[in-house]
Amino acid sequence: MRGVHPWSGVSERVRLGLITQWVTPELVDEVLSECRKRDRRPGALPAGFMVYFTLALALFHQDSYDDVDEQLVCGIHELSGCIPHKASFTRARERLGPEVVERIFHRLAGPRAPVGLAGSFYRGMRLAAVDGFLLDVPDNEANRRAFGGPKDSSGKPGGFPQVRVVTLTETGTRSSIDARVGGYNSGERDPAVAMAASASGMLVIMDRGFPGVELWKAYTGAGAHLLLRARSCVARRPVRHLPDGTYLARMNLAGPKGAHPGGVLVRVIEYRVDGGEVIRLLTDLFDHDTYPARELAVLYHERWEVESAYRQIKTFQRGRQEVLRSTDPTQCGPPARRHPAEDPQVPDRAGGEGPPETRQRHPPTARGRPLPQTAQLAVLLPAEGQTESPTTPRTRQVHHTAGDDSSVVKQRHWPGTSKWNKIEHRLFSHISMNWRGRPLTSHDVIVNSIAATTTHTGLKVHAELDPGTYDTGIKVTDSDIDALPMNRHRFHGDWNYTLHPRPRDTTSAAKNPRPAGGPSPQPCAWRLRNPELTGMPEPMLDELIDQLAPKVDELREQGRIQQRGGERIRARGAGAKDKLTTADRVLATVLYLRKIGTRDLLSQLFGVNGSTLTRAVHQVQPLLAEHGCTIPPSTARFRTPADIAAFLANSSPTEIKPAC
Known part of the structure; x- marks a missing residue:
């Protein structure tokens, strides 16, 4: 139809x-x-x-x-x-x-810890913590008006607008019980007050930025108990001293010097850690026999579990220095909220009906086990430091191992599977402590020491020795890579690519074999004008070149006059020819700003050295800004001219949104 x-x-x-x-x-x-x-x-x-x-x-x-x-x-x-x-x-x-x-x-949000789980309860009360963090959002007028952001000393915006996320988190499981999203200027206390109803029956721990009469009444009125760190000026005048050295004081609405009738009575616990600063805790647990000060002081450190939960979002899911994708303020809130199920290390995500994908994080032939026979096989490898390039032996091995005619092998950069994952963060320090001072004399000692490691929160380790032997010193040549039926993806093609089951037609390659050690095939200069690379249709690129060409030629002539110390002596056109035409200079600058590859790669494509390319970019880039032309970066990244040639050979015409 x-x-x-x-x-x-x-x-x-x-x-x-x-x-x-x-x-x-x-x-x-x-x-x-x-x-x-x-x-x-x-x-x-x-x-x-x-x-x-x-x-x-x-x-x-x-x-x-x-x-x-x-x-x-x-x-x-x-x-x-x-x-x-x-x-x-x-x-x-x-x-x-x-x-x-x-x-x-x-x-879906709510506590997950079963009754009796260590680190999740204190004297019948479920432990939770309230804290917040900031996420950068795209810098536009709508987001800055809705959320606000940091400013410099003169009051001008400094950095991206930011959205503030405040959560009520169960410390034992790091599960989100409730969350609120607000702007940069809203502070953390107001969103925390809005979550008071979700904390009924819990002992809630907070840092020193939260104490306030309104918050105190909201949580205690909802049936929760509090353990808050406080500054030295909050509730500092004792009303009555208790036998264990703690004292009762009033926290007032009018500040530390006020005597407002709307204040609340709190129990103050003061202590030092290793002779450091005095730490002051406020709580509504007045019974010093049932709730000893020492236990509450130790309990306060459970608040740091919420930082580990935030690390999952800020470091693994979002990535360092990443900005939320939504330019609409209404879409920036909900994606910042995570359920424990939405973990970037979920091993299976079959897309509904049809053949499911099988995910594997280890070498495909580990301990001799064959790969599963599936229509689509996704190989997930570490995100940082060990992501497989197509030039590695394992890529070729994966293709041969899963060489079934019905299999398509996809390798993906999987967020959150870097070597600095939460398992290592929580567990490896315990492993180091477990074998501290023990001579590691054999493989059995090492494996048994690792396997015997546990944590007080119930984390256990399974360890076994891989007895297999693996060849070393294997090298992969350019011809080996060319023989693979591989298509690179537009997003980081060095790491994300698809291996197809049937090899490409190698007839032409057999007729014209590439000499060993010879140069990689390079795309023709006119093919670099492809809209997939420039981000704009060719007519628009030609129009841009026509607009900039007179000014570029004028700037180059001024530079020559300054270099010669006067007007030219010989006729125009005599002497050495330009290495880059004016059109090539504009095209090279567009590709450079698109960030499709390194400066060295672009130098190879245009047949010049890096200094020539840099001078061209420095000449053309200010002219683009004068014409109001903004070149957005591409999602495709290339390492060699052959990568670009393969990308252009496999790309299909698509609708290109003009870059400027």
């Missing part, structure tokens, strides 16, 4: 793997009905699919819309070949709105 997208009626089958155990289709349908977000007519991007897509945007934070969608639908044959345009996803997210994801979060 004309006008009906192939996804219509099929995309509803898409799920999010293991996360679907919590975010079930039934829950999604129920919440959509509550929010009155039902689809008015069948379409390619129904509301149910967009819920899972929004969760996937948070899970694959560093991926583009196209890559996130490919992660979701690559297991469904009918969907993988016709992904809708990015603008369609943007409009569908706007139709869905933030309320649906927010309600799903509140349906």
